[in-house]
Amino acid sequence: MTQLKQLSQAAALCALMAAGAAHAGEVEVLHWWTSGGEAKAATALKATLQKQGHTWKDFAVAGGGGDSAMTVLKSRVVSGNAPAAAQIKGPSLQEWAAEGVLTNVDAVAKAGKWDEVIPPVVANIMKYKGHYIAAPVNVHRVNWLWVNPEALKKAGTKLPTTWDEFFVTAEALKKAGIIPVAHGGQNWQDFTVFESVALGVGGVDFYKKALVQLDPATLTGPQMEKVLTTFKRIKDYTDKNAPGRDWNLATAMVIKGEAGMQLMGDWAKGEFIAAGKTPGKDFICAAAPGTQKSFTFNIDSFALFKLKNAANEKAQQDLATAIMSPEFQELFNLNKGSIPVRTGMKMDKFDDCAKQSAADFAADAKTGTLVPSIAHGMAVPAAAEGAMKDVVSQFWNSDKMTAKDAQTRLAAAAKSK
Template sequence: MKQPAKRALALAILGMAMLAAEPALADQTSLSVINWWTAGSEAKAMNVLVQMMKAQGVNIKNDAIAGGGGAQARTILKTRLMEGETPGAAQIKGVEIQQWGHTGLLANVDAAAKAGDWDQNIPTEIDNYMKYKGNYVAAPMDLHRLNWLWYNRAVLTKAGIKTPPKDWDELIADLAKVQAKGMIPMAGGGNGWMIATEFDPIALETGGPEWYRDVFVKLDAKAIDSPTMVKALERLRQIEKYTPKSLAGRTWNYDTGLVAHGQAAFQIMGDWANGQFEFLGVTPGGPKVGCVAFPGTANDFIYNVDSFIFFRQHSAAGREATIKLAETMTSPKFQLLFNKYKGSIPDLMNVSLKGYNPCQLKSRAQFLTASKEHNLVPSFSQNMSTYGPPTGAFIDSLDQFYTSNESPQAAAAAMAKRVEVAKSQD
């Protein structure tokens, strides 16, 4: 994606202002790591990093800022940098890494990449995001799949459903059966980010990988304002009708709890929900909760990679700590344990998944298959497919549609206009 000139200039000015201040931590063996992982499973996973770095003499401040999708965390990051507070690393994903590279603030961690042989051990689809002008400035920590449908087996049984849905019509029929029994069919719809996360696999199922890329990677106005988008929005409206309005304002992990405890039948969510189920004592793929590819997307894989950019430090100790942090994040030992708790799978394809649950094993197998068949697509809802303003335009459009009586046709047209404006925005 070509960097919009206005945004590039704004970030360059931001970079010069921050570099002029030359902030430095009082103790450069301490590094703040900004992220938005506040759910129980996420905090548990992040503690793996804290403890491994502590053993190497580096104190990590787990600077977790609430807000699914990370919008609040990114805002606070920019504010702190302008105030002269430089973190060690921050959770930034996808093409946005390139934008941060323009600021001149990022540290070169090629030494860590060489030590860990990232070029060989990390899939190209992931590895390419981590470089700016040929140098590594970020490291991946996990690989998530978005197009999952989680379900409570007991609730489905009570509704007379013997097997999870395999296509769209079966899904809608199953939701109706659950509702007829007085139970919650679908847990979700809490906020704009969650609505977009639910729409992610709906869009893929409706239009397929090529159309998905046209919309969310190429930002093609004709693909956005199209009959396919209208159909996808119609399907989102169907899901909305089976989602209680009382769940508005709730978090994704609250909804995961409803499914885990038999209070709801289904949840559409990335496999960070997998980690939360485990945290709640329920193993996905076990006797209580099941996982299945979102109906119609069994051969596809919407991916999300949580990565961290590293900031330049102004002391030898700080630079050494940064390299240690990058090396640890991509070490087999760390990725094995971290991803087991997080619900994801390691970015390193040479790491064994021994001890992982059935859903994680399915994820690894499907990633490898989808990669060969060119059915991998970067998630728009998780900031992987494009940069901030267009992503925000998609999410705002979906939120507006979901929480109003706007028609699918009007919503598709409005979405195309919002995205077109956002493409040239700062």
């Protein structure tokens, strides 16, 4: 009798395992999180899925701005072999959805009450024709200035809050033998600096007209000339090895005290944290000069592609559920340097930079001073964004192009379809 009971238990266990295996699927995820803090964040998502019995197939394509990843994704989709999920954001989500290759996740969104916990400014980006086609992971603030306080102390200077003060600080750092500005000469990094200058010099209304609405009169007007002139002045305070440098290597220069400042989004904070540094003590996070009352946002999200395998579809739905869970939102954003996209999250485990970011995001959402980052694919169609990035980098690297020339080219680039 005991033997029969053992056999029957073994058979039941096998049936359970088989049922589990039948429901377990593979989720292939395309992303470009390959640096220290980002890689930890990606690992957190992988662990969450594996706990549910699914197989994670990592499809990481290096390159901070994601341009390389998008090239690879296009070839995969065209060949009918799309991954389950891909890191896509902003207007590009709508472009992919219009191609008919994305699946909607309304059932997951309804079960998770996404409309109640995601701010409307974010939810609208995640939807196509009223249906959720992507899961948002986080909110990054782009208009940050990262500073090594020890470098300021050595140079006998202070944290700048305006662009005039920025150049005074940069000059003091230069005289002290410290590289004033850590920078990586890649077009998305050039434009990250450029849009912070545009917001700080021109203000929110100017930024919206020039870099969201792409208004020709604003792009060619006197305010834009001032923005470009200010932007170009920064180059004199970068080092000769900047061209081609990855953003995280520029951040490392600030961490080590080789450089004093970096203008970069809050993914840079993940690098400081990964290096064991404490905000407020080992490094300072401050709004880019002149942008204290505004917030340039960059939202990472995963678009979900149509699949043919039912088990993989289940894994894909579980991925979307996991991404929006409070537990994952906390774990992921603690590693990534960003803040949760879910509202009403407890921020007690987060550092002072994140708490400031969350408070500013909520305040700016109410005052209408949240603006999408054009450098990070949140503001305009990809063709216009790419063409404008090229112009800004050409201006940055040219000794002959005038601000007026750059304005004319920017206005032309903005019309790219």
